[in-house]
Amino acid sequence: MHECKCKRSLAGFSSVLFVVLSLVKVFLSQSPEAACLSAEDISPSSNGPRDDDPDDLFAGVDGGSVSGQSRPQSGRVRPLAGPDEEENRDTFDIQISVSDPEKVGDGMNAYMVYKVTTKTSLSIFSRDEVCVKRRFSDFLGLYSKLASKYMHMGYIVPPAPEKSIVGMTKVKVGKEDLSSVEFVEKRRSALERYLLRTVKHPALLKDPDVLQFLESSELPRAVSTQALSGAGILRMVNKAADAVNKMTIKMNESDAWFEEKQQQFENLDVQLRKLHASVESLVCHRKELSVNTASFAKSAAMLGNSEDHTALSRALSQLAEVEEKIDQLHQDQSYADFYLISELLGDYVRLITAVKGVFDQRMKAWAKWQDAQVMLQRKREAEAKLQYANKPDKLQQATDEIREWEGKVQQGERDFEQISKNIRREVGRFEKDRVKDFRVVIIKYLESLVHTQQQLIKYWEAFLPEAKAIA
Amino acid sequence: NMTSISEDSDKEKMRSVSVDLNNDASLVIDIPDALCERDKVKFTVHTKTTLSSFQKPEFSVPRQHEDFIWLHDTIVETEEYAGFIIPPAPPKPDFEGPREKMHKLGEGESSMTKEEYAKMKQELEAEYLAVFKKTVQVHEVFLQRLSSHPMFRKDRNFQIFLEYDQDLSVRRKNAKEMFGGFFKNMVKSADEVLISGVKEVDEFFEQEKNFLLDYSIKIKDATAKAEKMTRSHKNVADDYNHISGALNNTAADNNTAFKKHLEKCAEVFEKLRKVEDRMASDQELKLTELLRYYTRDIQAAKDLLYRRARALADYENSNKALDKARLKGKDVAQAEENQKQCLQKFDKLSESGKKELTSFKARRVVAFRKNLIEMTELEIKHAKNSVSLLQGSIEILKSN
Numbered sequence: 001m002h003e004c005k006c007k008r009s010l011a012g013f014s015s016v017l018f019v020v021l022s023l024v025k026v027f028l029s030q031s032p033e034a035a036c037l038s039a040e041d042i043s044p045s046s047n048g049p050r051d052d053d054p055d056d057l058f059a060g061v062d063g064g065s066v067s068g069q070s071r072p073q074s075g076r077v078r079p080l081a082g083p084d085e086e087e088n089r090d091t092f093d094i095q096i097s098v099s100d101p102e103k104v105g106d107g108m109n110a111y112m113v114y115k116v117t118t119k120t121s122l123s124i125f126s127r128d129e130v131c132v133k134r135r136f137s138d139f140l141g142l143y144s145k146l147a148s149k150y151m152h153m154g155y156i157v158p159p160a161p162e163k164s165i166v167g168m169t170k171v172k173v174g175k176e177d178l179s180s181v182e183f184v185e186k187r188r189s190a191l192e193r194y195l196l197r198t199v200k201h202p203a204l205l206k207d208p209d210v211l212q213f214l215e216s217s218e219l220p221r222a223v224s225t226q227a228l229s230g231a232g233i234l235r236m237v238n239k240a241a242d243a244v245n246k247m248t249i250k251m252n253e254s255d256a257w258f259e260e261k262q263q264q265f266e267n268l269d270v271q272l273r274k275l276h277a278s279v280e281s282l283v284c285h286r287k288e289l290s291v292n293t294a295s296f297a298k299s300a301a302m303l304g305n306s307e308d309h310t311a312l313s314r315a316l317s318q319l320a321e322v323e324e325k326i327d328q329l330h331q332d333q334s335y336a337d338f339y340l341i342s343e344l345l346g347d348y349v350r351l352i353t354a355v356k357g358v359f360d361q362r363m364k365a366w367a368k369w370q371d372a373q374v375m376l377q378r379k380r381e382a383e384a385k386l387q388y389a390n391k392p393d394k395l396q397q398a399t400d401e402i403r404e405w406e407g408k409v410q411q412g413e414r415d416f417e418q419i420s421k422n423i424r425r426e427v428g429r430f431e432k433d434r435v436k437d438f439r440v441v442i443i444k445y446l447e448s449l450v451h452t453q454q455q456l457i458k459y460w461e462a463f464l465p466e467a468k469a470i471a
Numbered sequence: 472n473m474t475s476i477s478e479d480s481d482k483e484k485m486r487s488v489s490v491d492l493n494n495d496a497s498l499v500i501d502i503p504d505a506l507c508e509r510d511k512v513k514f515t516v517h518t519k520t521t522l523s524s525f526q527k528p529e530f531s532v533p534r535q536h537e538d539f540i541w542l543h544d545t546i547v548e549t550e551e552y553a554g555f556i557i558p559p560a561p562p563k564p565d566f567e568g569p570r571e572k573m574h575k576l577g578e579g580e581s582s583m584t585k586e587e588y589a590k591m592k593q594e595l596e597a598e599y600l601a602v603f604k605k606t607v608q609v610h611e612v613f614l615q616r617l618s619s620h621p622m623f624r625k626d627r628n629f630q631i632f633l634e635y636d637q638d639l640s641v642r643r644k645n646a647k648e649m650f651g652g653f654f655k656n657m658v659k660s661a662d663e664v665l666i667s668g669v670k671e672v673d674e675f676f677e678q679e680k681n682f683l684l685d686y687s688i689k690i691k692d693a694t695a696k697a698e699k700m701t702r703s704h705k706n707v708a709d710d711y712n713h714i715s716g717a718l719n720n721t722a723a724d725n726n727t728a729f730k731k732h733l734e735k736c737a738e739v740f741e742k743l744r745k746v747e748d749r750m751a752s753d754q755e756l757k758l759t760e761l762l763r764y765y766t767r768d769i770q771a772a773k774d775l776l777y778r779r780a781r782a783l784a785d786y787e788n789s790n791k792a793l794d795k796a797r798l799k800g801k802d803v804a805q806a807e808e809n810q811k812q813c814l815q816k817f818d819k820l821s822e823s824g825k826k827e828l829t830s831f832k833a834r835r836v837v838a839f840r841k842n843l844i845e846m847t848e849l850e851i852k853h854a855k856n857s858v859s860l861l862q863g864s865i866e867i868l869k870s871n
Binding site: 264267268271272274275278279281282285286288289292293295296298299300302303305306307308309311312315316319435438439442443446447449450453454456457460461463464467468470 | 678682685686689690692693695696697699700702703704706707709710711713714716717718720721724729732736739743832835836839840843844847848850851854855857858861862864865868869871
């Protein structure tokens with residue numbers, strides 16, 4: 001990847017970033033719209049969301065009345081309003097911001113601490129506004145807990161941002177230059193988007209670990225994250241799924257929907273990566289344009305100083321000033337390119353990996369069910385053999401084992417159907433969000449381009465009389 | 472492959488690096504047409520004249536780049552013109568950029584979609600055409616500088632260049648053998664030192680010397696920086712193209728409602744690319760080309776200073792020789808004559824040099840003014856187009 005070296009004032013950088021990032025936050029905080037997600041979106045052959053299955057997390061609990069508790073229950077995940085009720089909720093009233101990065105400690109043991117502020121009127125939270133301090137590994141810890149709880153059920157758990165050894169080392173070593181400031185800002189923004197996506201998920205919002213993360217002032221240090229990042233966990237999951245795939249009993253894909261969707265996500269993965277790469281290239285080239293424009297501005301100023309015709313000299317100096325303003329415009333636009341589009345695409349590339357992981361989990365569930373059936377068969381055969389062996393103790397044991405495995409087969413089937421159902425719903429939600437995110441972001445991005453062009457017009461229109469004044 | 476351009480209303484706007492040319496109806500020159508055959512460009516030089524020194528009132532001849540260089544060099548070598556700023560030779564047509572791109576396009580054909588390929592091919596052809604137009608412009612301006620100068624327009628070789636309906640390559644070869652570019656090379660290596668070393672008594676030339684030495688460095692730098700800036704701008708336009716292609720690819724796989732949305736976005740980026748490209752090319756034509764041209768012209772002015780400095784050195788040497796001759800009492804008359812001629816030459820160069828440098832400044836100022844105004848107006852126009860294109864698209868996307 002290109003390395004663009006931009007020497008810009010830090011003050012100018014942060015003021016522009018504030019504007020761009022407030023745009024990003026606004027769109028991520030927007031509530032899922034009412035309507036749209038009807039039963040038809042979930043494949044007709046699935047069980048509807050109004051299932052009375054006690055294992056169904058989305059079993060019809062009346063919406064809105066998930067209230068009253070001031071402290072989240074630990075352990076068990078509480079039942080949640082079904083998707084229809086979810087749509088009837090008027091506002092998704094929660095705002096999260098990650099801010100004020102602070103360096104704690106020195107040298108290689110140093111780390112950044114971020115302030116996480118949650119503002120909400122939802123009653124599952126104990127207060128309207130909570131501020132806590134969290135470090136990066138806390139976020140990773142949260143993700144690993146959520147992944148281990150929900151992924152095997154087919155929930156798409158938003159991945160946490162990636163670790164970056166290079167980026168963090170610079171910060172630890174104490175380089176106060178622009179690239180470490182940009183790195184911290186990039187990370188801060190990514191952490192914020194991560195949290196917003198996590199709470200947007202109806203099940204995760206109510207999860208006690210999430211609530212604890214947002215509210216509790218002390219958090220037990222997540223120690224096992226040394227090896228675990230979002231991508232790390234997904235890699236582990238995928239490895240397990242690969243092992244399962246290598247088994248001889250291949251899944252009988254009677255459900256065309258899953259096959260089709262899986263293919264779609266494979267394609268989407270490729271397309272998004274390509275799009276992301278093009279946008280990254282744009283970000284880089286736009287930064288270069290900014291740098292080169294600044295460089296030209298200086299050169300034009302020198303030329304103006306050297307010019308011995310007074311009026312032309314003045315005009316050239318003014319041209320230099322215009323170009324300097326324009327280089328700042330390009331710089332600002334490159335931040336919009338980056339934070340509005342590039343980072344979003346990056347997030348989606350990671351999300352798609354999570355989606356693929358969830359499909360793999362379904363395969364795992366299938367395999368487990370099939371294994372249980374095979375085992376049951378073996379136990380039955382063993383019992384049949386024992387019938388003629390006249391060993392009443394062993395026979396009893398065999399019968400017990402058969403019952404045990406019958407239960408496991410039933411459980412396996414239930415789990416498989418449950419995860420299939422969850423995935424359908426999750427995928428529906430994901431696709432809806434994806435379309436909405438994209439629509440919103442593209443408009444915001446085009447608006448940022450409009451703003452840039454309007455500024456350009458302003459600057460050039462101011463320069464025109466200066467050019468005409470050359471006499 | 473053969474590319475040609477013909478009478479173009481754009482050309483009027485393009486011929487602006489040097490203004491006030493072709494004003495005299497007695498000798499009007501232009502290059503209405505050019506052919507590109509593989510690597511060689513064939514310019515059609517068209518002359519309209521009322522001067523009796525020419526055989527016909529209107530005629531055209533085919534000329535190659537090397538013919539222009541020959542003409543430039545013979546003028547540079549002509550002693551009588553030492554006191555004039557010789558219009559800089561046009562640079563060699565450089566199709567390296569587009570050619571390299573065409574090569575890359577050929578190699579990458581298999582990895583691109585048909586639409587992407589067609590699009591890239593289209594912009595490549597546009598780039599080719601842009602280089603082509605630029606080279607025609609700069610060759611044309613060279614001739615027009617000559618025709619609008621009271622002395623150069625009467626030059627015998629210039630007339631031959633315009634009129635001679637046979638191939639000039641034989642003449643070119645002879646000229647090379649005669650001069651071998653001797654004088655030209657001498658100038659290049661020694662000018663800075665000699666010019667700075669002159670003990671100047673004339674205030675005008677002292678100022679000009681300081682100005683030209685400093686300005687030539689600054690304008691060369693500004694040209695390089697402008698080139699880099701334009702290249703970055705073109706890269707951004709390229710990226711818009713790739714983004715548009717990637718969006719179209721994503722659209723292909725999506726369900727209908729979103730598919731249309733994505734296709735619309737792809738279209739927006741495609742249009743943005745076109746505008747960005749135009750912005751970049753116009754900036755190049757008005758700003759970068761202007762700076763490039765005057766870098767060369769400043770060099771031509773420095774060459775004049777150099778020749779004058781040489782004449783001064785010759786005069787000083789002739790003084791020394793006269794003193795020596797008087798001391799020895801030998802060949803005094805000859806030495807006196809030599810000294811008189813050196814002084815005459817130096818005075819002539821100073822007089823015409825002053826006139827040339829003064830009109831050079833006026834010319835430069837007018838050209839900068841015209842180009843800066845035109846560039847600014849074009850930038851505003853393109854930005855306004857961008858805004859209306861973007862706002863229109865935002866409306867459509869919002870309503871979907």
